[in-house]
Amino acid sequence: MASMQQFQLSLHLRDLDIHRGGQVVAENVSFDALPGEALVLRGPNGSGKTSILRVIAGFSSSGIGSIEFQQGEAIADPGEVRAHAIHWIGGGDGLADRLTVNQCVAFWAGLYGTSPSPNLLVQVGLASGSDQFVGELSLGQRRRLAMTRLFLTRRALWLLDEPLGGLDHSAKALMLKLIATHRQEGGLVLMASHEEGLPHAKTLHLSNEAQI
Amino acid sequence: MKGLGSILRRELRLRLKGGAWAASLGLFAVTAGLSPLALGPQEALLAATAPALLWVLASLSLLIGFEGLYEEDLKKEGFTIYRLTPVPLSLIILIKMSVAWVGSCLPLVLISPALFSAFGVENVWQGALGFLLGTPGLAFISGALSALCASLKRGTVMIVFLAIPLFAPAFVFGPATLSDSPLVPFLIMAIFSLQALALCPFIAAAAIRTHMS
Numbered sequence: 460m461a462s463m464q465q466f467q468l469s470l471h472l473r474d475l476d477i478h479r480g481g482q483v484v485a486e487n488v489s490f491d492a493l494p495g496e497a498l499v500l501r502g503p504n505g506s507g508k509t510s511i512l513r514v515i516a517g518f519s520s521s522g523i524g525s526i527e528f529q530q531g532e533a534i535a536d537p538g539e540v541r542a543h544a545i546h547w548i549g550g551g552d553g554l555a556d557r558l559t560v561n562q563c564v565a566f567w568a569g570l571y572g573t574s575p576s577p578n579l580l581v582q583v584g585l586a587s588g589s590d591q592f593v594g595e596l597s598l599g600q601r602r603r604l605a606m607t608r609l610f611l612t613r614r615a616l617w618l619l620d621e622p623l624g625g626l627d628h629s630a631k632a633l634m635l636k637l638i639a640t641h642r643q644e645g646g647l648v649l650m651a652s653h654e655e656g657l658p659h660a661k662t663l664h665l666s667n668e669a670q671i
Numbered sequence: 672m673k674g675l676g677s678i679l680r681r682e683l684r685l686r687l688k689g690g691a692w693a694a695s696l697g698l699f700a701v702t703a704g705l706s707p708l709a710l711g712p713q714e715a716l717l718a719a720t721a722p723a724l725l726w727v728l729a730s731l732s733l734l735i736g737f738e739g740l741y742e743e744d745l746k747k748e749g750f751t752i753y754r755l756t757p758v759p760l761s762l763i764i765l766i767k768m769s770v771a772w773v774g775s776c777l778p779l780v781l782i783s784p785a786l787f788s789a790f791g792v793e794n795v796w797q798g799a800l801g802f803l804l805g806t807p808g809l810a811f812i813s814g815a816l817s818a819l820c821a822s823l824k825r826g827t828v829m830i831v832f833l834a835i836p837l838f839a840p841a842f843v844f845g846p847a848t849l850s851d852s853p854l855v856p857f858l859i860m861a862i863f864s865l866q867a868l869a870l871c872p873f874i875a876a877a878a879i880r881t882h883m884s
Contacts, residue, residue, distance in 0.1 A: 516751070516754075516755065517754070518751070518754065518880075518883045518884060519883070519884040520884065541754070541755060542755070542756060542757040543757065545755050546755070547748070547751050547752065547755055549748050549751060550748070551746065551747035551748030551749075551751070552747070552748055552751075552752065553744065553747060553748050553749035553750075553751065553752040553753070554747060555681070555685055555743060555744075555747070555749065556743075557684075557685055557688045557689070558681070558684065558685065562681075562684065565677070566677050566678075566680070566681045567752075568677075569673075569674055569676060569677025569678075569680070570674040570677050570678065570752075570756060570758075571674070571756070572673035572674060608752075
């Protein structure tokens, strides 16, 4: 397994306070995620799962505490990591209703500077609807389409916000397989989920203290 | 920088399919075309009022083309994807604003010679050039305000009220581009647009970051 490792990114959170809408939703969040590890953020709605992912992605700032990315032994520049090494799958996924599936994939490929493999849509089970407009897709199909980004460019850290919601059995199996393969290659997975976990993953339980 | 071509293609496609450009063009053409009914048939009066009238109508018409410039990407995580790339957010927003100019302002520039000549104005091409130099400034200002109001309900109304005072330089010097000595108004319109270009993408990017946090 070690020979297959390609990614060396690790993530270290120390005593982080997570805010949302001016309120503290989680306090003293600390964890380390090393290459090949997965961490599932569990907790009820409103407990700050997504907010933690957003802080790691750099969309919202944290109050106290620190986030550190390391590339091997060296400390990595968070800006560089966020520009090149993070995948976000969150449900919206920038899917514009007025584009077709093909246009969407072509846009992502151009954005990441790669070219999609010809059977990419077959791999995610969308081969039949490549000229359909995204607005006509079902929820599950939209999430399958979002998964194509994981194939298009390889990035070390995956931030997944409820990635299994709305998926049927085969899509769920595909997602879990992708996650497992990614971890074998040394990739990191952080997943916010209120119901399902991942095999061989660490779990961080978030309570709902901030709510009355 | 890789990816810029793809971003431009996506934004242009979405903008042209959105139909906001047709609303701007239609409003401008219809209001300008019907104004003579209110002004009356005196040719001298029509020719004298046309520059000011068309500038005001164009400014209002282009504003409705800036509705919803960022909403979809804010709601559906389009900006989430964009921000996890090396492309600066302000550059992405500059592309969005420029595409909105192509959609909502360029058609106005293109039909302005026809409208100016219908009103009996002599310096028709000066008027079109004035529009070409000045409307980018209006577009960048509208784009920045649209970003500031992006998470408001009825944001469009807010944009209109906030934008009109900021359009004042265009109302003063825009119509002056049809005068007999247009050089200074031309330069001022160009400076107006360049200044908006230098500031507005950064203001809008800061606003979008705030909306996302």
